Amino acid sequence: MADAYIIDAVRTPRGIGKVGKGKLAHMHPQHLAATVLKALKDRNHIKTDEVDDIIWSTSTQKGTQGQDLGRMAALDAGYDVKASGVTLDRFCGGGITSVNFAAAQIMSGMEECVIAGGTEMMSLTSTMAQAEAAAGWAPIGVAGSSGNARLQALHPQSNQGVCGDAIASMEGISREQLDRAGFISQQRAAKAIEEGRFDKSIVPVLDDDGEVILAKDEYPRPGTTLEGLAALKPAFEGVADVAIDESGQTFRQAINAKYPDVEIKAVHHAGNSSGVVDGAAALLLASKDYAEKMGWKPRARIVAMANVGDDPTLMLNAPVPAAKKALEKAGLSKDDIDLWEINEAFAVVSEKFIRDLELDRDKVNVNGGSIALGHPIGATGSILIGTLMDELERTGKKRGLATMCAAGGMAPAIIIERIES
Numbered sequence: 360m361a362d363a364y365i366i367d368a369v370r371t372p373r374g375i376g377k378v379g380k381g382k383l384a385h386m387h388p389q390h391l392a393a394t395v396l397k398a399l400k401d402r403n404h405i406k407t408d409e410v411d412d413i414i415w416s417t418s419t420q421k422g423t424q425g426q427d428l429g430r431m432a433a434l435d436a437g438y439d440v441k442a443s444g445v446t447l448d449r450f451c452g453g454g455i456t457s458v459n460f461a462a463a464q465i466m467s468g469m470e471e472c473v474i475a476g477g478t479e480m481m482s483l484t485s486t487m488a489q490a491e492a493a494a495g496w497a498p499i500g501v502a503g504s505s506g507n508a509r510l511q512a513l514h515p516q517s518n519q520g521v522c523g524d525a526i527a528s529m530e531g532i533s534r535e536q537l538d539r540a541g542f543i544s545q546q547r548a549a550k551a552i553e554e555g556r557f558d559k560s561i562v563p564v565l566d567d568d569g570e571v572i573l574a575k576d577e578y579p580r581p582g583t584t585l586e587g588l589a590a591l592k593p594a595f596e597g598v599a600d601v602a603i604d605e606s607g608q609t610f611r612q613a614i615n616a617k618y619p620d621v622e623i624k625a626v627h628h629a630g631n632s633s634g635v636v637d638g639a640a641a642l643l644l645a646s647k648d649y650a651e652k653m654g655w656k657p658r659a660r661i662v663a664m665a666n667v668g669d670d671p672t673l674m675l676n677a678p679v680p681a682a683k684k685a686l687e688k689a690g691l692s693k694d695d696i697d698l699w700e701i702n703e704a705f706a707v708v709s710e711k712f713i714r715d716l717e718l719d720r721d722k723v724n725v726n727g728g729s730i731a732l733g734h735p736i737g738a739t740g741s742i743l744i745g746t747l748m749d750e751l752e753r754t755g756k757k758r759g760l761a762t763m764c765a766a767g768g769m770a771p772a773i774i775i776e777r778i779e780s
Contacts, residue, residue, distance in 0.1 A: 363462035363644055364657035365775065368745030369398045369562050370640035373733040374577045376481030382573040383564060383637040384482035388417070388424045391564065391639035392432030392478040398562040399474060399643050400436065403655060408439035411470035414460045415446045416453030416477030416737040419484040428478055451704060452765030453477055454640065454740025455773055459664040461644045462773075466661070471649040476641030479735035485635060508606065514671045515613040517603075519766065520595035520632065522674040523705035525614050525623045530711055534626040537706040538588040541631035541730045543720075544703060548727025549581035556726055556753060560745045578634045578733040593625030594632065617672045631706040636733030640741035659748045662758065662774040663689035669768040675708050677770030678762045679715045685760060685772040693718065696774070697756035700743040702763030703728035725750060739763065744773060751777040 371391055374383030383391065392415065400407060415429025430444030449456045454477040461475035510516070517525075527537065551557060552575070563574040599611040608616075611623055650657050665684035669677035678701060686692065693716055701709045701723060713723055726746060729739060740763055747759040762772035 360466050361468050361646055363465040363661040364647065364650055364778070365659040365661070365748060366643040366645050366650060366655045366657055367399060367403055368560055368640070368642045368748055369395050369402070370560050370738070370742050370745055371395060371564050371638050372561055372573045372576045373636040373638040373735060374573050376485060376635040376637050376733070376735070378482050378486060381482055381637060382577060383480070386480070386564070386572070386637070388428060388478050388480045388483065389432045389435050391480070391637065392428055392476070393435035394562060394564050395476060395639045395641040396433055396436035396438065396474065399641050400438065403643055405643070408441045410438065410442040410472050410474060412461070412464065413442060413444035413474045414457045415444060416449070416457040416741065417446050418448055418450050418453055418479055418736040419487065420446065420448060421487060422483065424478070424480060424483060432478070449769065449771065450766035451702065451734070451736050452740060452763055452769055452771045453737045454742065455744065455761060455763060455771040456740065458642055458644070458741060458744055459771060459773055462661040462664060465644055465646050472645045474641055474643055476639065476741045477738035478639040479737040480637045481635045481735060482637050508604070511603070511608070511613065515616045516671050516674065517610040517613040518595065518598050519674055520627055520705065521599045521610045521614065521623065523627045523632070523707045524595055524599070524625050525618070525621055526673055526675060526711065527626050527707040528624045529618070529621050530707070532707055532710055536710060537626055537631040538585060540706040540710050541588055542583060542585050544724065544727045544730035545580055545583040547725060548579050548731035551726035552576065552579065556749065557746070559749050576732055578636050579731045583630065588630040591628040591630050594628045596625035599623060599625070614672060627705050627707070631730060633702070633704050633729035634731070634733035636735050638733070638735035638738050638742070640738045640745060642741055642745060657778045658752065659775040659777055662776050665772045667770050669770070671768035674766060674768050675704065675764040676711070677768055678708065678712055678764050678772070681762050681770035681772040682716065682760055685774050689774050691774070696758050696760045697722065698725060698747060698750055698759040699723045700747045700759065700761040701728070702734065702739055702743060703730045704734060704764050706730060708764050740771065744775065748775060748777070
C-alpha cells in the first residue's frame with residue numbers, strides 16, 4: 360500500500376458565528392472555502408488541472424452551503440475545471456473524514472494529488488435552525504433524524520449539550536472540573552496566539568476588493584477567569600425539557616428512556632463548551648511520486664485512520680474507542696503518541712478522554728481547543744490536523760493523533776507522523 364503525505368495545511372481565522380457581530384458572518388460560505396483553496400494553490404504552485412479530487416466537508420448542506428461546496432469553491436478559487444469536487448457530511452467529524460478519504464484514495468493508488476478540507480458558517484446554520492424551530496419543523500439541537508419516531512424508539516437521541524451534561528453526571532465529572540478545562544483552553548490558546556503558533560497556517564480572508572476582513576481568530580477570550588466561569592448559568596438546563604416532536608418526549612426523557620437511573624445535572628455553559636464560529640480549512644495531500652515530481656517536501660505522513668460508531672443516545676463517547684482502533688491499526692500504544700488533538704465540543708469530551716486513556720494533560724490540546732477558538736463544524740477536523748502538524752514541527756516531536764465526537768454517536772480518528780527535515 361502506498362503512503363499518503365500531507366504537503367501543506369491552511370485555514371481561515373475563526374470569526375464569531377453571529378450575524379451582526381462576527382466579521383465573517385456576512386460572507387458567502389463559498390468565499391471562505393475558496394480562500395483556503397486559493398492559498399494552497401498559490402503557496403504550493405499547484406497544477407490545478409492535475410488535482411484528482413477535492414473532498415470537502417460541510418455539515419449543514421442547505422441554502423448557500425448546499426450544492427457541492429467543494430466543487431463550486433474550487434471553481435471560485437480559479438482551479439482548472441478538471442479538478443473535480445465532492446462534499447460530504449459526517450456532522451462534526453467531517454473535517455477529519457475528508458482528509459481520511461483523500462488519504463485512502465492516494466494509499467490505494469487510485470489518485471496522486473487530492474485536496475481535503477471543510478467549511479462551516481455557523482452564523483448561517485444557527486439562523487437556519489432558529490427559523491426551522493420557529494416554523495415547527497424541528498427543535499434546535501436535534502441531531503440527524505431523531506425526529507423519526509421509529510428511530511427514536513430504537514435509538515433515542517437528544518440535544519448534544521444535554522448529552523454532555525448526562526455524560527458528566529454519569530461519570531462524576533464536576534462543574535468545577537469542566538470549568539477548569541475551559542480555563543486551560545483559553546490560557547493555552549492565548550499563549551499560542553501570542554507566540555504566533557498559528558501563523559504558519561492562517562490565511563487572511565479578503566473581500567472582493569482585496570481588503571482584509573479578518574486576519575486573526577476572533578472568538579478567544581484571554582481574560583477568562585475561573586471566577587467568571589463559575590458565575591455563568593448552565594446553558595442546557597431549560598433545553599433538557601424541550602419537546603423533541605409531537606409526541607411530547609423531551610430531550611431529557613430521550614436519554615432517560617435508555618438510562619433511567621441517570622439524574623442529568625446541568626453543568627455545561629458557554630465557557631466550557633465549544634464556540635459558535637465561522638471558518639474553513641484545507642490540506643494538500645499527495646503520493647510520494649507526485650510530491651517528488653512537483654518538488655514538494657512532505658510535512659507529514661498518514662500513519663493510520665479509523666472510524667467508530669458508539670451509543671447515539673449519549674452521542675459524544677466515540678473518541679476513545681476511535682483512538683484505540685487507530686492505535687491498534689498502526690501497531691502503536693498511547694505512549695507512542697506525542698501530541699493529541701481532541702475536539703472540545705464540550706469540556707466533558709476531552710476530560711473523559713484524558714481520564715479514560717490516562718493521558719498526560721500536557722500532551723493534549725496544547726494550544727487550546729474549540730472552547731477557546733471555536734468549532735466550525737464541518738471544518739474543525741481539518742483544522743485540528745493542521746494544528747497538530749504545525750505543533751509537531753514546532754516542537755520536533757514525531758507523532759500525533761486527532762479525533763472528535765460527531766452526532767449520531769460517531770468518531771473518526773487519524774494518526775500522523777512528522778517528516779524530519
